[in-house]
Amino acid sequence: MSPAKSGSNRRGQQRRRPRRKDWSARNFTASNAGVANGLDGGVLLSTTLLVSLGVVMSYSATAPLALETPLPPLFVDHLGGLGLGLIGAGVCTTLSLRFWRAAVFPLWALGIGLLIATAFAGVEVNGAQRWLAIPGTAFQFQPVEGVKIATVLAVALVASKTDGAREIGSRQTLASIGLALPPVLLLAAQPDLGNAVLLSGIVALILFVAGAPWRLLLPTGAIAIAGASAFIASKPYALRRVSGFIDPWKDASDSGFQLIQSFVAFGNGGLYGAGVGNGLQKLHYLPEVHTDFVLALVAEELGLVGVLLVLGAFAALLVAGTRIARSAPNRFGLLLALGLTCLLTLPALVNAGVVMGVLPTKGLTLPFISYGRTSLVICLATAGMLVGITRNNWGLGSKPASTPAGDRTWR
Secondary structure (H helix, E strand, C coil): CCHHHHHHHHHHHHHHCCCCCCCCHHHCCCCCCCEECCEEHHHHHHHHHHHHHHHHHHHHHHHHHCCCCCCCHHHHHHHHHHHHHHHHHHHHCCCCHHHHHHHHHHHHHHHHHHHHHHHHHCEEECCEEEEEECCCCCCEECHHHHHHHHHHHHHHHHHCCCCCCCCCCHHHHHHHHHHHHHHHHHHHCCCCHHHHHHHHHHHHHHHHHHCCCHHHHHHHHHHHHHHHHHHHHHCHHHHHHHHHHHCHHHHCCCCCHHHHHHHHHHHHHCCCCCCCCCCCCCCCCCCCCCCCCHHHHHHHHHHHHHHHHHHHHHHHHHHHHHHHHHCCCCHHHHHHHHHHHHHHHHHHHHHHHHHCCCCCCCCCCCCCCCCCHHHHHHHHHHHHHHHHHHHCCCCCCCCCCCCCCCCCCCC
């Protein structure tokens, strides 16, 4: 056989040889069918639906609190938060993973600094010091909302460093836990056990997906559960919440009052609801109906259909976020998208469980729908970051940004 013919056969064999699948950005275009023009339709549609419902429910819930004005002040605040959130979301869609990689530790340090400032100079509301006022203005915000994003960014970055291995080692795992521990402890001291537990759970999920060793995850989880249990046992108000959850009718006028009124709202709503604006429980029967228990208002005025619409939108957001994570160009993008998706969907799951009596009261708002400027701004910015992970890597006709060696695959 001639050398030329032999070389031709070898080239043919090379062409027929199955190629090792590469998880780099350039090979994900076909798998990103849910994206048009760089924008993920699942995130955009579900977020738009939830924000629209939030505007309607916010007006319905706050109108009885200010009958003398055509536009309730709390509703105007909600619209202001929506405007700021849309601007933030638009900016975040344009920022690349390279930008977030560079901004991780400055944002984390800023978040810790704000939590420390809240501990010393925060505004106390209902026995919890969670708010920070901007000097010289009447504007107040909750640093915890931004701190959760900053912590997810930091943990995702550290957990993405595998030194070429498939899973992270003990050093990266301990470093990630070390980054999550300060905000969790500062949140618990406010006290804000709900967000402390939520952040701990999201960090644990990120480390699990990153392949952290079980010998470190299990003891850390056990310590966290023991700490949360000790916290609840030492706080009388927390114990009342647990007892009100276990048997709300035992103390129907105190610890079980809010949950029982939520049940009444669900019962009044039936299948199709009483109609927007026609709910009765918001007339000073159900406390915090415009914040933590807004889903009960949805149930009363829009019925089971409205509740399923809300839960379905969050389920669609979860699917879309998972798709973005699977299509990420590197491990950092994967873990970041996973954490951001959890930040938007896990609070909704917990909030729904609380309102329906499946979980004890946690004080977590329903993303996009509950009243709260800080929460709305950060939720929209989080959605923008999710879209940005897709927009800056797919569908724009630009070459994906290069990534450091050892971080081009998420395996």
